[in-house]
Amino acid sequence: MGKNIEIVVVGGGYAGVMAANRMRQRGDVKVTVVNPRQVFVPRLRLHQLVAGTHDAVVDYQEVLADDVDLLVDNATRIDAARRTVTLAEGGSIGYDYLIYAVGSHSGGLQVPGASEFAYPVATLEAAQGLRSVLQDRPMAAAVTVVGGGPVGIETAAELAEQGRSVRLVCGGVVGPSLHPSARRTARKYLTGLGVEVIEGPGTSVTAVRSGEVELVDGRALPSEVTVWAAGFGVPELARRSGLRTDTAGRLLTDETLTSVDSPRIVAAGDASAPSDLPFRMSAYIAGCLGAHAADTVLARIADERPAPIDLSFQAMCFSFGRGAGIFQLLDKDDTAKRWYFTGFMGRKLKEFSCAASVKHLVTEARQPGSHHWPKDGVHRPAQLGARSENESAPGA
Known part of the structure; x- marks a missing residue:
């Protein structure tokens, strides 16, 4: 069978690789991944790269199927009309x-x-740059990590375990996605590593200067190296291409992950906004969305009706250096349960999750169509329904 259906995947992260591998369920497709790097970056490891405990790269030969082409380049514009x-x-x-x-x-x-x-940490190049900066600074140099979410917590903990003087500025509470009791454990782990945790009202950063950060409450904190681990952004490719996006720049899609502008474009991962109600950033979610995006394309090729996205949530995990972790169990709607694992077991489960995020890609490369994930079928339709009711309510 000739390969006469051209599939282009823009992006070679968890979502893109999963989608590319899964597309190979058909023998008549030619799949090309366009990605700016020659290596796959397991982003769950970037905080370790900063501290020198992991190189945070995997050869694409390990995760990408042999018959998927890798084109090392940057996509600058998508022409939906000309495809x-x-x-x-x-x-x-x-x-x-x-x-x-x-x-x-x-x-x-x-x-x-x-x-x-400030030095960001969310990409391979940024993490490598930050590591070089830290290597040129003495261990006693004051490091301020901005952001109380997973990236900020893990980066602060990893650096403190190396013996650095670290302050974590949360801009709210530390670990807002954790159950309150798990949050108390997170504080204990951080302070045990020597991290100064600054949280609560008034702790958002309003300015960064050479040698200090300024908080909304007026405090100026000394900082020789400021690490930026807060906020969320996506590349401007969709917006630059004239495709409709949400306010953050994510590609707007329907619930099948199909672009609202073109049935030939399907989105997955952090840069997708199905029904303008995007999922949170997560390697697990990215993999599931990548698989579903491929399923949507396969359905369209077969002239079948694509299914709406459906997934349930199970857990999220945080590492606190190499010695401890928190594995937070979740309800299907992504809210934290009272149950969680800590200490050595939490660390082992975190490490298992990091390894599994790559292993799922390897398995899909060898057995396309094999990746499955737990479904819910209740909470997302309820979210969509509630939003629809709010929008149609008088005065909305």
């Missing part, structure tokens, strides 16, 4: 279907001084 993708190195590539999986990066760098004096 082409313009490439930074020159020329373009055509597609029959495009899977948009460009991922995400840190947001909030619009805070005055942040782009000049």
